[in-house]
Amino acid sequence: MFSAVLVANRGEISCRITRTLHSMGIRSIAVYTEHDHDAKHVRVADAAVLIGSYLSVEEIVAAAHAIPSMNAEAIHPGYGFLSENAHLAEACAAAGVTFIGPGVDALTIMGDKIASKKHVTERGVAVIPGVAEPGMTNDDLVAAADEVGFPLLIKPSAGGGGKGMTIVREPAAVADALASARRVASAAFGDDTLFLERLVEKPRHIEVQVLADSHGTTIHLGERECSLQRRHQKIIEEAPSPLLDEATRQRIGEAACEVARSVNYVGAGTVEFLASDNSPDEFFFMEMNTRLQVEHPVTEMVTGIDLVEWQVRIAAGEKLTVEKPQLTGHSVEARIYSEDPANDFLPSAGRIIALYEADGAHSSSVHSDGLHSDGVHSDGVRAGSVRVDSSLVEGGTVSANYDPMLAKVISYGATRDEAFTALDRALADTVILGVTTNIEFLRALLARDDVRAGALDTGLIERALAEIEFAAPSPAVLAAAALSIHSDHWMSGSPWQQPSGWRVGKHRPARYRFECAGTVHEVLVAGPPSAAQVTVADQTTPARLTSTGIEWGTLSIPLTIARDSARAASDTSTIWVAQQGTSFSLIEQSRAESLATHRATLARVAGVVDPELRSPMPGTVVAVAVAHGDTVTAGQTVLTIEAMKMEHPVVATLDGVVDISLKPGDLVTRDQIVARIESPQASTEGETP
Known part of the structure; x- marks a missing residue:
């Protein structure tokens, strides 16, 4: 068995692999970039090596021997980045380091979706109809689109995770979709080869976990x-599937x-199939992921098998001693992303200022009783009903440079209903403040009857979006934010600084204004924090903060409140409040800011759109579709910004002439003006734009 293993990844998967390595008595070596110097995966490892990029094969292999006192005999690639890169496996072999994964032939064949489809077809495995030939240009693919038929799916031949996958429903949209998909594929995988597949309506995405020695x-x-996917990115996964009967389960497993077997596979891998909701006994091969999957914990929970442990044992040459297991109970996983579902799922970056994870194990990698915090004993016995795989630490930074997934919450129950109930409860108890997350959205999905x-399919989330209403801050939440500031001012020590409301004549309450999701809320607070009268929306209620939340009239409401003082230069701050899995970012407005907001509202003429185009998040310009001085129409893409591995188009808000100076590669900040549209009517004398 290895004495030391280098984990060539970051975030929650690096932490999860390190936990198993430690349980096996193996030392772990982490790698990190300058963006990750304070990351949790660096802290929990036995040693760490600074590299320039997680995508550099040369740097990864060199890191294995960078610490003379602790040479790594093996490299575990995790998932993403280089996990399915045949060049890394070859470089490991040349350096005398074991690659914890399959052989080069399996990586090469299954890493190319075009080659893999042809390969499995020869073994009698059904595939989805489509056009998949290497070297096809955009013109070739446009010409082939009619043959495939609409709707169709554009897919990169390399990589996974839904990146670059694009649904096209009409011929006119094919060319633009191909250009975007090539950019994403090239940036994410270093290979822009594309192919076309017929889109199966109401499909079910079923994948099978395999182990081979x-x-x-x-x-x-x-x-x-x-x-349950959005933009081909999985959000909630479960095991086993509620769709399959036992006979189909055996057929799809075989x-x-x-x-x-067709590629002499060694290690842990996943074979992905597409099934129709209308014909659950019929399935088609999509691809094989030659690595560990993000959703592997649900399989571990229903089988009691630690997949990472077996990856390591197989790589060390051991024989599989695991019999084909009986699936016991049910497990569900929800992925927590740093994104804003109420604002078109735009990514969110920042510093974690408050953190509570539902299994209570977020502060250590291994419990003192020897139980892995992934919820699986070394003897395969499941422990508890909730597991959290996370890379979060309080005070840590969520960077816009990497994937927005922060953590995974996994539940286990004797029945599917028990597992779903346990997961919802765990998400309600989870607190992540400092960045916007999708936890409220996850709970809304889990509560749906379908x-x-x-009754699932890969288009369910897109249909459900219109039915989900995101919560606005309640009066109690607004009161808690105001009282947190009020208390700080009250404790300042100087009577002249205390917001007591004292005046010669009638006392006046302290006034606090907060902006949340584009709406400004005003809160009045009268009296000391211990016995305040709070007015929100013309309703006055006695309130005070407690150690667990707020007393609001006769109610005691559990809340978590944290304050981000990053705006201290303007003497204002952001108050974050969490309640039952929903978090609110309440930006305190100074009097000047409040007046400016009010004046902007008065100046805006109803029905007139803003001619200034702003970046919806920090990121990098990856494409500029127009030139300065071009005439554009409303809805036309002006430029495309990439953040957290996803592209976001910025479109013209009206017809007119564009003023733009940005170029691909430029960095932009959130709300930065990236272009202006001058309407022809604006320069016509006597007319109002």
Whole structure:
């Protein structure tokens, strides 16, 4: 067995791999970039090596021997980045380091979605109809689109995670979609090869976990349902699938094993299939992920098998001693992303100022009783009903340079309903303040009747978006934010600084204004913090803060309140309040800011759009679709900004002439003006724009 292993990844998967390595008595070496110097995966490892990029094969391999006293005999790539890169496996072999993953042939064949489809077809495994030939240009693909038929799906041949996948429903949209997909594929995978597939309406995404050793044994560990997706990115996964009966489960499992055997697969891998909700006994091969999957914990929970441990043991040459397991109970996983679902899922970056994770194990990698905080004993016995895989630490930074996934919350129950109830409860208890997350959105999905009934498909989330209403801050939440500032001022020590409201004549309450999601809320507070009268929306209520939240009239409401003083230069701050999985970012407005907001509202003529185009988030300009002085129409893409591995187009808000000076590669900040549109009517004398 290895004495030291280098983990060539970051974030929650690096922390999760390190936990298992430590449980096996193996020392771990982390790698990190300058953006990650204070990251949790660096803190929990036995040693860490600074590199320039997680995508550099040369730097990764060199890091294995960068610490003379602790040479790594093996490299675990995790998922993403280089995990399916045949060049890394070759470089490991040349350096005498074991690659914890399959052989180069398996990586090469299955890493190319075009080659893999042809390969498995020869083994009798059904694939989705489409056009997949290497070297096809955009013109070739446009010409082939009619042959495939609409709607169709554009997919990069390399990589995964939904990046670059684009649905096209009409011929006129193919050319632009291909250009965007090539940019994403090239940036994410270093390979812009694309192919086309017929889009299966109301599809179910079913994947099968396989394990194979180097001694000829290949088994499957059941399937996972991954149909709850947005933009082809999985959000909620479960095991087993509520769609399959036992006979289909055996057939799809054997098909997955046949795919693995066809490339002499070694290690842990996942074979992905598409099934129709209308014909659950019919399934089509999509691709094989030659690595660990993000959603692997749900399989671990229903089988009691630590997949990372077996990856390491197989790489060290051991034989599989695991019999084909019986799936017990049900497990569900929810991915927590740093994004704003109420604002078109724009990514969010910042500093974590308050953190509570539902399993209570976020502060240490291994419990004192030897139980892994991934919820699995070394003997395979499940422990508890909730597991959290996370890279978060209080005070840590969420960077816009990497994927927005922050953590995964995984539940286990004897039944599917128990597992869903436990997951919802865990999400309600989770507190992540300092960045906007999708926890409220996840809870809304879990509460839907169709989701609870298992009536799933990959388009469900897009249809459900219009039905989900995101909460506005309640009077109690607004009061808590105001009282937190009021208390600080009251404790300042100087009577002249205390917001007592004292005046010669009638006392006046302290006035606090907060901007939240574009709306300004005003709160009046009279009296000391311990016995205040708070007025919100013309309703006055006695209130005071407690150690667990706020006493609001006769109610005691649990809340978590944290203050971000990053705006201290303007003598204002952001108050974050969490309540039952929903968090609110309340930006304190100074009197000058409040007046400016009010004047802007008065100056805006109803129905007139803003001619200034602003960046919705910090990021990098990856494409500029127009030149300075071009005439554009409302809705036309002006430029595209990439953040957290996703592209976001900025479109013209009206017809007119564009004023733009940005170029690809330029960095932009949130709300930065990136272009202006001058309407022709604006320069016509006597007319109002």
